[in-house]
Amino acid sequence: MQGLSGDFTTMPLKDVVQYLGNRRLSGKLLVQRAGVFKDLTLSEGSVVSASSNQPREYLGQFLINMGHLTEDQLSRAFEAQRETDYRLGKILVMKAIVPEATVLSMLSLKFREMLLDAFQWPEGEFQFEIVDIANPLDGLDVRVDLLDIHREGEFRETAWQAMRSAFPTGQARLTVDEKKLAEPRQPGSMDERLVQLIKDGLTIDELALALHATDFYLYQRLYALYRQDAVKVRESTTPPPTEKPAETPQVIGSESSVDEVLQVARVFLEGQNHRDAEVLARRAHEMAPSAETAELLRQTEQALLESLRRQLMEPPQVPSLLVPQAQVKTMQLAAPERYLLSRIDGKRDVAAIVRVSPLHELEALKYFQEFVAHGFVKLTPR
Structure with missing residues (x-):
């Protein structure tokens, strides 16, 4: 063999x-x-x-x-x-x-x-x-x-099967009844952190990022607490925040063919418009995956990553919030956005935050770019 x-x-x-x-x-x-x-x-x-x-x-x-x-x-x-x-x-x-x-x-x-x-x-x-x-x-x-x-x-x-029946979506928020917890929580333990984050109103997806947890171990622990009747899915009429789809450049319409999308993506890449090039290359790959679309997506991702590193990390830059933490908690944010904003302390630079996060570097840097563009965060050279 x-x-x-x-x-x-x-x-x-x-x-x-x-x-x-x-x-x-x-x-x-x-x-x-x-x-x-x-x-x-x-x-x-x-x-x-x-x-x-x-x-x-x-x-x-x-x-x-x-x-x-x-x-x-x-x-x-x-x-x-x-x-x-x-x-x-x-x-x-x-x-x-x-x-x-x-x-x-x-x-x-x-x-x-x-x-x-x-x-x-x-x-x-x-x-x-x-x-x-x-x-x-x-x-x-x-x-x-x-x-x-x-x-x-x-x-x-x-x-x-059992865990998904109790927690069908990662966008669910939970409630916790501390009186029904079987054992006292040790200071600094995962259970202590988990209970506090549930009380803070994080979704299950946000809990996974905040705890740096794999899905199985998080759901397993939540299910154990669910069996104790200590944790339940919170009933709410407010729809949970969803990931915002990437905006497609106006030169491309919904009826455009894969070849047309690829052509415009290459034009943007050659013109150093890395952000739109990456968006279009990803769209082409989703429309009709192939070796050609995969290679162009790799090229655009690498070009965008290098561009964002120069913009946000070279020289080292320290992010600070321009909006109160109380306001951040009420904003409609995706789980990765909320995680990254929670890590801004005015001391660590962007590279230090991204390096230890459970997110891909490119994904995290794109979020930081959006934070700055929307006036949520300012960057100060170290």
Whole structure:
């Protein structure tokens, strides 16, 4: 056997994982869909290394969510990482910020969650290639058996059905009855933070960002509190805030063909209008995904990212709010917008906020650009 590839319609990912685990294979497994990539290294049927382009699946996010690391500590660790070739886990151990046993435990959790999250994808592609596997990276030896992940995935199918029946949408706001909480909350614990954020009126999606949590662990904890009758979905006649669709440049109409949209996107890109170029490239890719549209979208995203970095991060600039916090709470904002605004303290610069956030850098910088344009935030060079 030289390798294995296909899509989830012909072979679901959970079946791929079971197949590779049963045969105790070693190699590289790539899982992807719609711009999301997960790259896993396997050794004799176990995951020994994994990376993802999803910020919420970074090691630092798991450590923050579980209370082992603060955003400030993560930011300092990133600064130290620039001076070495080591990965974040090794830096945290070397600097005595997080014990090695905790880092190993969180790496194990990360490996599991990366695959289990992809088990929920309705479509996607996979590619497995047999290659020789070197020693564990940075001396942090973590192994997670694929068959254990497969068994956990079967359990979660039933768990998700129950959790979604109680919390059908991430835009729901909740109520909490503290008298019905089974145990006293420890200061600084996830439950303490969770209860306070619910009382602050955050939606479930906003809770996930504020806690740096994966969807499953957040919904699992909310469901446990729901079973205690301590947490319920708040009944409200006010529709929740929704993501604002990107505005399409006026030169393109709804009847335009993919070729026309691509042509205008290229014109905008050549003219250094990166924002509109990215909007149109994304629209073309959504209309008719292809290698051509994917490549143009990649080019426009990279060009826009570099432009926003120069505008918002070079030199370092510190954001401050121009509207009262009380007013922010009443504004119709998407979950990522509310999260980013909550992180503005007048001390950290844009780069520091973005670096430790559970959002893609480009997504976060686009929001910051909008904040400045709409007069919510001002930037001051450090």
